[in-house]
Each structure stands twice: as C-alpha cells, then as structure tokens.
Amino acid sequence: MLGDKVLYQAAQLTHAERFAAARRAEGVPCHVVPDTTPKPPRPEQINPLTGQPRKRGRVR
Template sequence: MKQHKVMIGEKVLYQAAQLSHAENFAAARRAEGIDCRVVPDTTKKVREVRINPLTGKPRRNGKNNPAQDTQEKLGD
C-alpha cells in the first residue's frame, strides 16, 4: 500500500494511502500557517507474472502486448 507523507522539515506529520488525502491535509495545515510539504510515495508494486492454469504459459497483458518474459523467449 502506498504511504504518501506530509512533512515539516524531516518530521512526518501525517501519512495517507491516498495522495489526495495527504494533499488536503497539507492544504489545511498551510491555511493554519504551518509550512509543510507533501512527499508522494513513488515506489512501484512488483507484480509477478500470472500463469494461465490451462496452458501453463504466462497470461498476456493485452491483445497485442505479450507478457514481458514471453518476449524474451521469442527473441524480440
């Protein structure tokens, strides 16, 4: 789960899973005269390749986009 942070200097004031909640909290603190900033969580979720149980091959991402590891096997 993402953890967006509202910070004052190096101190974490608030953490939120949704960026909009962190932005709203920071806007409210700024209205109170507290200088703070929003630090969005930019980590990407690592997803493992899903295997089709019928064929034993990786599922395709879309009609024209095969899964990444199948492209390596095909030599593309």
C-alpha cells in the same frame, strides 16, 4: 522535516494535499512530495485454462 516544515510523502497526492491543507488550517506548516520509491515487480499471472503465463504485450 524540512527546516520548520513537515513533509508528507504519499502515492495518492490528492489525499495528501487534502491532509496537508487541513494541517495548514491548524497552523502547522507542511509540504507534500510525491512518493518516489520504486514499485516491486508484479508476479507473473498464470492463465487458469492453459496453465501458461499471460502475455504482457498489450498496453493499456
């Protein structure tokens, strides 16, 4: 809580905004903030054909 406001922290901001809008319609003051926790590192992917780790050089 921040003062008299309820804080919602979420990774999916669109979902949290819709949820907060519904709470505001009920008269509950609330505020949405983005999730700032760091994501855990992903395990290395192994190529099933070669047994070697996949290269991570490609940017999507």
